[in-house]
Amino acid sequence: MIEGSSTTDLLFVFMLAAFLGFQLIKRVSPLLHSPLMSLTNAIAAVVVVGAIIITSEGDATPLAKTLGFLAVLAATINAVSGLLITDRMLKMFRRKGE
């Protein structure tokens, strides 16, 4: 197996994901546009993955550690509050009689 991916691999992934995002979002009911915004915002907090790597590498410089720490903190706040608040909003949507 080859480590790392070629640029064209990454471009394929990006193109497919963009088309997919387009199809998925178009179908979201306008009823849910507010929770959608807060969900995508929360999902984007997955950049925490990059922040973790930067912070905890063996050869991380103090600067990298500081920046990484802040990034992990910011991303975690987003992920946690974003997901919880989306759920809180969605919990309120009820059909008649539910």
Place this chain on the structure above:
Amino acid sequence: MIEGSSTTDLLFVFMLAAFLGFQLIKRVSPLLHSPLMSLTNAIAAVVVVGAIIITSEGDATPLAKTLGFLAVLAATINAVSGLLITDRMLKMFRRKGE
């Protein structure tokens, strides 16, 4: 740049394309299910790409050349007839007054 892709790259591409296919096909109007079948069939003829490589490599064995030749032939027939017939079908769909 690294030549060739890792297996996980390919799996990412497959997963995204499958999700995308699912979203796209679900939206096709039932009116067009027949042309859709013949279009996807025609698109699949892109395996001709693999057939060309097999046939025309410098070190291709006679067996590979024979098999490749047949494969190119079969795939080309599919591509050409499939695309033309899909278009022929679609040309017939008209709105009132068109």
Place this chain on the structure above:
Amino acid sequence: MDTELIVQAAYLAASGLFILALMWMSSPKTARRGVRCAEVGTVIAIAGTLLRHDVVGYDLVLIAMLLGAAIGVPMAYLMPMTAIPQRTAISHAFGALAVGLIGIAEYYKLASGLAPGSFPLWALMLEMLLGFLTCTASLIAFAKLQEIMPTRPIMFAGQRLVNLLVFGAALAFAGLMIFLPNSSQYLPWFVAVALLFGVLLVIPIGGADMPTVIALLNSYAGLACSAMGFALNNKLLIVVGALDGTSGFILAVIMCKAMNRSFSNVLFGGFGQVAAAASGGADDRPVRSMSAEEAAPVLELASSVVIIPGYGMAVAQAQHRVAELYEHLEESGVEVKFAIHPVAGRMPGHMNVLLAEADVPYDKLVELEDINPEMPQTDVALIIGANDTINPAARDDPNSVIAGMPIIEADKAKTVMVIKRSMSAGFAGIDNPIYYLDNTQMLFGDAKKMTEQLVKELQEL
């Protein structure tokens, strides 16, 4: 390195174009643009491949492509629209054969250099298995649709066991070739077993169920294409295969749903027996019948008519006459609509293509969910060669073999007229209570002749 970049860019562009092609198939207004995209995509993919530095001898390829085009073009223009299901089947057979043959060539080329049990070997074996079984399965489907072979399910004692053994053998050979290096001597056996399995898979299925099988084979062919992409490290093939695979799968699911059959029923073969078992029992209750002469004034005086076409219209090739009938009625101020059941005919969208061919505008074609609420206000429901798709037993009789299948509720119209040749049953092989209702009139005769007569009577009125 630079040409490699161009090749990859070509593949990326081609993938994007194929995706756009499917996206634009969502509506008849953009669908032809979609086909243009697919054409450009194919050309770009081929051009990109010819640029590759490992591609050196062009002669054979060009001869094959010219020959292919020379066969493909007339094929596309001469094919009658009624033969579309057969064409799709035979075309799957060709496509799958190509995949299988490429698999063989690759195996001879690559296998010795690959580690036993490595991923590309798995992909190669899957590619060949799916390719060859789809090839013969599609051929059988073609033969059944073209009625070269008996369309009834072919059954024999111990069939399940035989199928299982053959499938097991295919897996065993595949396993040997994946884990034992230099075991290419098994390849011919493996191919033979895969081809045989394809035959076994389809023979127990009745001819009328072939459309579902074809959609499923479409899906298998797509998976084979993806497997080839995995083996050759080609993302374009993976994308196209995945799109194709999901397309076939979803169409098969839609058909199953519209027939209220379970999907596993299809996946594990062996259906069509239901239809074969229950033979069409026409019973002795009286029915009312009418001649074209009597029917024409009723149609003319109606303010709304819903035409419900079915398989009979396709068999009789009556679509052009039906279109004439529609035009005459519209001219006399009758509001005419067509009600299209998702599985009317023998393939998805069958009625739509035929009526489009006869120049009926597509905004006159209404889907099941939209037309049913209007049926009670409809003066005449004119059924032309449809049977199961309007059978009220599906709605009313929980013991019917088609119980739960959604139907067009023609029986709710004020008057029901049925054009068919006899009292015999449709595809599901069961009786239809709608024929015995008080408001039903049978117009016995061939769909084409009867509509022709109706048009003549209308002209004379």
Place this chain on the structure above:
Amino acid sequence: MDTELIVQAAYLAASGLFILALMWMSSPKTARRGVRCAEVGTVIAIAGTLLRHDVVGYDLVLIAMLLGAAIGVPMAYLMPMTAIPQRTAISHAFGALAVGLIGIAEYYKLASGLAPGSFPLWALMLEMLLGFLTCTASLIAFAKLQEIMPTRPIMFAGQRLVNLLVFGAALAFAGLMIFLPNSSQYLPWFVAVALLFGVLLVIPIGGADMPTVIALLNSYAGLACSAMGFALNNKLLIVVGALDGTSGFILAVIMCKAMNRSFSNVLFGGFGQVAAAASGGADDRPVRSMSAEEAAPVLELASSVVIIPGYGMAVAQAQHRVAELYEHLEESGVEVKFAIHPVAGRMPGHMNVLLAEADVPYDKLVELEDINPEMPQTDVALIIGANDTINPAARDDPNSVIAGMPIIEADKAKTVMVIKRSMSAGFAGIDNPIYYLDNTQMLFGDAKKMTEQLVKELQEL
């Protein structure tokens, strides 16, 4: 090598889960399942990352995550629903900051090892540019929404030129750092210029237009995340970024369409001026007004009432009272529906969230296209704090600033009742002819107080 496989599998699974999450957001029935998926996806992504063999020191990461959770949880539960737009803005600022900071750290680590002009350098610079500009832009948007800053557009002479120069400077620094090895001394400058550019982008935009800006910033944040994925060779980040980017983009387009504004109008900043220029001109034509006491019996006797909420309901936090009013009317046998305009309020879906919070069942909320055909048969259209979204000038007056914006045709109802505090204009700053119609009655007052009174009167009837 083996853990690498597990890590990649975790990323693949997380991507799939995020896709499912968005897929299930399509309907309120499955949306909560979608959030579950997103949660599991995030956990899997983090767990996979912690397994990587280049990740060795856990302490800092764990502290940061615990701290983050300790801040995030109370934030989520204490946030009032009316503050959602602000929260989204500040959360974008945090997210984009994280992306930018990671970019800096990566640059110091990787840049010296990369060839000048190579692809990862491009990706890194794009990541930082988008990250930092989104960060300050979101902060300004937050400040405007929270009214810490003046909400009116801030303009100065030569603004366009300054913006252009700053953007040019950012590109110049980026170019230097991409093509000249060891030019890390420019990094602080680059960051400063990117931060400044974010500020400049948003200050000329009026506070009321912030929702569109926020959607667009969501899209930028997504692109930054994808760029980071390209730089770090991480497909999960690319997928998430692309999903996020398209989501923000599509929402922005939807908002623009519903306001009949061109999209470039948003992209190049500088809007909101229209609203600032045309000042709300109340003219002297007479209007009819009514007290709650007079209005209650009219509502009670109606057989159908359509409630049309707008920004005023949100400002007054009147949703709970409105829900009570709805219940009372339903109990007295009146058929009540809510008509929801796509840009009513100040963010997409604003009214839906507020009414859902007040327990109005969502099947009572009807979209614009579906309610308009019913308006002429409606007895009372009760407008609560909406203005532009029901302004008939958009339909009738081609010279209006909102000409062509789709509206809810409240003026077609038999009686129109309008709850607002004065005759002053709405967001677009223009007069509304609906107030002067013969069938219109104004109910002057705060939305919350007025609905409260209506409920009281209804109880006493």
